[in-house]
Amino acid sequence: MNKKLFNASCFALITTAMTFAVRAKIELVFKDDYGLTLEDIGIAFGPAFYGFTLAMIIGGFLVDLFGMKKIMNIAFITHLGGIILTLFARDFWMLFSGTLLIGIGNGMVEAACNPLIATLYPNDKTKMLNRFHVWFPGGIVIGSVLGFLIVDIMGLSWMVLVGTLFIPLAIYIYLFAGQKFPPTDRVTSGVTYNEMLKASFANPLFWFIGFCMLLTASTELATTQRISSLLEKTVSNPILVLAFINGIMMVGRLFAGDVVHKLSITKMLLFSSIFSFLGLLWLSSATGASSFLAAGVFAIGVCYFWPTMLSFVAVKIPDSGALGLSLMGGLGMFSVSIVLWVMGSMMDLDTSGADTLYTLSILPVILIVLFGIRTFYENKQAKAA
Numbered sequence: 554m555n556k557k558l559f560n561a562s563c564f565a566l567i568t569t570a571m572t573f574a575v576r577a578k579i580e581l582v583f584k585d586d587y588g589l590t591l592e593d594i595g596i597a598f599g600p601a602f603y604g605f606t607l608a609m610i611i612g613g614f615l616v617d618l619f620g621m622k623k624i625m626n627i628a629f630i631t632h633l634g635g636i637i638l639t640l641f642a643r644d645f646w647m648l649f650s651g652t653l654l655i656g657i658g659n660g661m662v663e664a665a666c667n668p669l670i671a672t673l674y675p676n677d678k679t680k681m682l683n684r685f686h687v688w689f690p691g692g693i694v695i696g697s698v699l700g701f702l703i704v705d706i707m708g709l710s711w712m713v714l715v716g717t718l719f720i721p722l723a724i725y726i727y728l729f730a731g732q733k734f735p736p737t738d739r740v741t742s743g744v745t746y747n748e749m750l751k752a753s754f755a756n757p758l759f760w761f762i763g764f765c766m767l768l769t770a771s772t773e774l775a776t777t778q779r780i781s782s783l784l785e786k787t788v789s790n791p792i793l794v795l796a797f798i799n800g801i802m803m804v805g806r807l808f809a810g811d812v813v814h815k816l817s818i819t820k821m822l823l824f825s826s827i828f829s830f831l832g833l834l835w836l837s838s839a840t841g842a843s844s845f846l847a848a849g850v851f852a853i854g855v856c857y858f859w860p861t862m863l864s865f866v867a868v869k870i871p872d873s874g875a876l877g878l879s880l881m882g883g884l885g886m887f888s889v890s891i892v893l894w895v896m897g898s899m900m901d902l903d904t905s906g907a908d909t910l911y912t913l914s915i916l917p918v919i920l921i922v923l924f925g926i927r928t929f930y931e932n933k934q935a936k937a938a
Contacts, residue, residue: 555673555674557728557732558669558673558729558732558734559670559673559681559685560728561725561728561729561732562662562666562669562670562685562725563685563687563688564688564721564724564725564728565625565628565662565666565721565725565729566662566666566685566686566688566689566692567688567691567692567695567721567725568632568658568662568692568718568721568722568725569658569659569662569663569689569692570688570689570690570691570692570693570695570696571692571693571695571696571699571717571718571721572601572635572655572659572696572718573601573692573693573696573774573777573778574692574693574694574695574696574697574699574700574792574795575696575700575714575715575717575718576598576601576652576778577697577700577777577778577779577780577781577791577792577795578696578697578700578704578711578714578781578792579711579714579715580594580598580779580781580782581781581782581785582711583597583642583648587643587644589645589648590897590901591782591897591900591901592894592897592898592901593645593897594648594897595779595893595894595895595896595897595898596645596649596894596897597645597648597649597652598652598778598893599652599890599891599893599894600649600652600653600656600890601652601653601655601656601659601778601890602656602774602886602887602888602889602890602893603656603886603887603890604652604653604654604655604656604657604659604660605656605657605659605660605663605882605883605886606660606882606883606884606886606887606890607657607660607883608627608631608656608657608658608659608660608661608664609660609661609663609664609879609880609882609883609886610879610880610883611664612624612627612660612661612663612664612665612879613664613875613876613877613878613879613880613883614876614879616664616665616668616737616875616879617736617737617740617746617749617874617875620734621665621666621668621669621734621737622729622732622734624661624664624665625661625662625665625666625729627657627658627661628658628659628661628662628665629658629722629725629726630658631654631655631657631658631661632654632655632658632659632718632722633722634654635651635652635653635654635655635656635657635658636651636655636715636716636718636719636722637651638650638651638654639651639652639655639715640712640715640716656886660882660883660886663878663879663882664875664879664882666685667682667685667863667875667878667879667882668737668874668875668878668879669734669735669737670682670685671737671867671878672735672736672737672741673735678864678867678868679809679818679860679861679864679867679868680809682860682863682864682867683806683807683809683857683860683861683864684806684807684809685860686806686859686860686863687803687806687807689799689802689859690798690799690800690801690802690803690806690856691799691803692721693777693795693796693799694796694799694800694803696717697792697793697795697796697799698796699714699717700714700792701790701792701793701796703717705790705792737874737875742871744871744872744874748872749872749873749874749875749876749877750876751872752870752871752872752873752874752877753870753873753874753876753877753880756870756873758869758870759866759870759873759877761923761927762862762865762866762869762870762881763880763881763884764923765822765862765920765923765924766862766881766882766884766885766888767884767885767887767888768888768916768917768919768920769822769825769826769855769858769859769862769885769920770858770859770884770885770886770888770889771885771888771889771892771913771916772829772833772854772855772858772913772916772917772920773829773855773858773859774885774886774889775889775892775893775896775913776833776851776855776910776913777795777798777799778889778893779893779896779897780792780794780795782897782900782906783896783906783909783910784844784906785906786905786906786907787839787840787841787844787906787907788840788841788844794844794845794848797845797848797849797852798848798849798851798852798855799852800852801849801852801853801856802852802855802856805852805853805856805857806856806857806860809857809860809861812857817928817931818861818864818865818868818869819865819924819927819928819931820928821857821861822857822858822861822862822865822920822924823921823924823925823927823928824857825854825855825856825857825858825861826854826917826920826921826924827854827917827921828850828851828853828854829851829854829855829858829917829920830854830914830917830918830921831850831851831854832847832848832849832850832851832852832853832854832855833851833910833911833913833914833917834911834914835847835850835851836848836851836910837907837908837910837911837914838907838911854917859882859885862881862885863878863881863882866878866881892913896909896913899912
């Protein structure tokens, strides 16, 4: 049962991730062909993240009450509706509405699948959450390569690219059909609903890592979501840079278990912050082929951010349960929706993509300080013990 549910979850995440790559590819289509400004596009893309946030928070509260299967049914319906609306989008509001539904579907996938993986593999949470999240960069690689082949090489309509989203959608529904979902880790461990609420809202450590999630998610996802406009003047085909970044992330997440055994969860996040900063700083000044080298450094940095932040909560604040994981993902996606709008506003004011990347590098600098302090604190506790 574990393997079937795990594989189905991976295809659901591939669907989620491909939507990010497809949006990145069609961004300039809506600018050049339909007259939207970069700020308009940033606002229209925002629901992919705050719709995600809303869905994850609501899903986190409801997953124990209604079960993971019903949450996944909501994901399917909203994914389907969002893809159809995006296919017919020609203006701001259609693009906005389609993106909102897709964002809700994406959030429901994470709300159900993150606690599912944590429940299926209670003794390997960090390893298996990273293995599951291999398919977020994996799906972006698939979507990026399809975008390059369909639009750039074959010269087909962007609508054909959007239509490819129906394929992983159909696969994950087929794989989940008839499967029996287990109760969540929180339920099986005997933690009460009130204890879960307390662990999520009254624990200072949860608020600390929640604030960090605002910055880690924006560092990774705001950069990759707007890769086309950020690198438009420095790279001939930015979508290939996106594929390159996520290809490296796939490999890194496959070996996350080995990395976390050598470091610790917190040291892993400190390591990620340092490389993210160096990558963004280099990417802000690189051109041509050197942009791929800079993107490689950036990819090494952001590779472990999302799944390891979730692992931090699952391992260090286990009583927060499915709600804690959903709140964490929701906070991350909400911050990205704000940063996307800010980035669009900056670039509409003739701020270059390079300058925008340089400004964005402030975020991992803050993370270096925060995770550095947390690492010092944990080392001090270990010595005291």
